Amino acid sequence: xxxxxxxxxxxxxxxxxxxxxxxxxxxxxxxxxxxxxxxxxxxxxxxxxxxxxxxxxxxxxxxxxxxxxxxxxxxxxxxxxxxxxxxxxxxxxxxxxxxxxxxxxxxxxxxxxxxxxxxxxxxxxxxxxxxxxxxxxxxxxxxxxxxxxxxxxxxxxxxxxxxxxxxxxxxxxxxxxxxxxxxxxxxxxxxxxxxxxxxxxxxxxxxxxxxxxxxxxxxxxxxxxxxxxxxxxxxxxxxxxxxxxxxxxxxxxxxxxxxxxxxxxxxxxxxxxxxxxxxxxxxxxxxxxxxxxxxxxxxxxxxxxxxxxxxxxxxxxxxxxxxxxxxxxxxxxxxxxxxxxxxxxxxxxxxxxxxxxxxxxxxxxxxxxxxxxxxxxxxxxxxxxxxxxxxxxxxxxxxxxxxxxxxxxxxxxxxxxxxxxxxxxxxxxxxxxxxxxxxxxxxxxxxxxxxxxxxxxxxxxxxxxxxxxxxxxxxxxxxxxxxxxxxxxxxxxxxxxxxxxxxxxxxxxxxxxxxxxxxxx
Numbered sequence: 001x002x003x004x005x006x007x008x009x010x011x012x013x014x015x016x017x018x019x020x021x022x023x024x025x026x027x028x029x030x031x032x033x034x035x036x037x038x039x040x041x042x043x044x045x046x047x048x049x050x051x052x053x054x055x056x057x058x059x060x061x062x063x064x065x066x067x068x069x070x071x072x073x074x075x076x077x078x079x080x081x082x083x084x085x086x087x088x089x090x091x092x093x094x095x096x097x098x099x100x101x102x103x104x105x106x107x108x109x110x111x112x113x114x115x116x117x118x119x120x121x122x123x124x125x126x127x128x129x130x131x132x133x134x135x136x137x138x139x140x141x142x143x144x145x146x147x148x149x150x151x152x153x154x155x156x157x158x159x160x161x162x163x164x165x166x167x168x169x170x171x172x173x174x175x176x177x178x179x180x181x182x183x184x185x186x187x188x189x190x191x192x193x194x195x196x197x198x199x200x201x202x203x204x205x206x207x208x209x210x211x212x213x214x215x216x217x218x219x220x221x222x223x224x225x226x227x228x229x230x231x232x233x234x235x236x237x238x239x240x241x242x243x244x245x246x247x248x249x250x251x252x253x254x255x256x257x258x259x260x261x262x263x264x265x266x267x268x269x270x271x272x273x274x275x276x277x278x279x280x281x282x283x284x285x286x287x288x289x290x291x292x293x294x295x296x297x298x299x300x301x302x303x304x305x306x307x308x309x310x311x312x313x314x315x316x317x318x319x320x321x322x323x324x325x326x327x328x329x330x331x332x333x334x335x336x337x338x339x340x341x342x343x344x345x346x347x348x349x350x351x352x353x354x355x356x357x358x359x360x361x362x363x364x365x366x367x368x369x370x371x372x373x374x375x376x377x378x379x380x381x382x383x384x385x386x387x388x389x390x391x392x393x394x395x396x397x398x399x400x401x402x403x404x405x406x407x408x409x410x411x412x413x414x415x416x417x418x419x420x421x422x423x424x425x426x427x428x429x430x431x432x433x434x435x436x437x438x439x440x441x442x443x444x445x446x447x448x449x450x451x452x453x454x455x456x457x458x459x460x461x462x463x464x465x466x467x468x469x470x471x472x473x474x475x476x477x478x479x480x481x482x483x484x485x486x487x488x489x490x491x492x493x494x495x496x497x498x499x500x501x502x503x504x505x506x507x508x509x510x511x512x513x514x515x516x517x518x519x520x521x
Contacts, residue, residue, distance in 0.1 A: 034097065044092045046084055047059055060096060075244065102411050106444050112399070113454070117392055133262075134266050154298070155453070160293055162460050170289070174211075174465065178204075178469060185507065195504065201329055205321045206229055212461070215284075215291055230264075232318045237261070238259070270310055281306075326498035328466055330499065332479060334376075345370055348367060350475065358472075371435070372434075376434060382447075390409045396408075414447045417447060486501065
């Protein structure tokens, strides 16, 4: 019996010793790995790392403090605050085993954005493949592909869908969408109450993509408009969660409501798009519009599946609806608070419209001041305050004297570039005159639509949509600030940045004799 007890004690001691040794060796191995990895970046400025038992966490504790202080702030903006010092244009943060180079040095950013093979798109935790068991964009859609030669071929084909000649053909559909939006806004403004215009812009944006880009029949747009909005909202919200909490989101019991929305709204939309394509793919293949060019672009792949084409549809809907509607909301927020700007916009819109009921394609080029206002709003509060890049596979590079080892991940701080006093006088001041045609903007200091080979493929379509929507609104309504006490616009979100709070407005028809005019705002 004593022998048995001693044997068990010895076994337990041996087990505990082995377990302790394993834990200690693992702890040492992790710290040695992190030390060797971080040593490669010692030439890049960073916030100090405390030498303690939590050293392996890197800058995670500081990041969590900033997130707790401003929980709704876009992560791209939060990371701007992680720079080692105010004037720093290149720094690094260590987040457990990940290193992230924060960058707002324009010469280096220029090279990163132009060299798509050395500096590829950063993977987004697999979110373009599937989320919550729902296929979203796939690995081979334009946003999901990290930058292969197939991506380049597809991109060249899809860009043709946004050429000037094809955009001209979209104008009829855009005016139809605006006529629906005008009727909708007339109903919204009828009772004279204050309302949040953000949701209305989401409806208009999804209609524009469905009608102009994908040539959906009018009855299909009206039938699925609400579902499209909810599907795009669910997709963008879950994309944000995968950025905010990439590990937690993959656990089956987390975020049940968000995952249910993906299943309830995205799956039916995918099924509807797939059914429509199966019935019409041969007819649509040769059309000179977005749907035709998407089909043609996928024919450069070795394997063409209908789901690959549906992936592109889903991503265009999600990306176009959220970014455009967010920008439209920001423009209205600024314009109604700056009466001199509002008056100039009205004068230009009235001059371009004249006696016409709707704009022609050539009229869009005459809305110069309105475009200046849109760009200034995107500079101050754009929908994409940061974008990610990484070194290509097994590549290292030296740019402007800075060496970046293989595997380096970059976080380009667009919001910080947009407010850099080196390039912008009084950078926090709302001043559309910055973008006057006579003013020369330093290349790669305005990244509202990104830049380089991976810039926004639909940038011309987005500007066309924003100009037509806003000019129609300003021509037909006096728009009043619904919340005058709000003097600062805060942006929120994890994927697309949008106004944190509702954009409250009160609208009155301009042809109403008893309504307020602009002078009375």
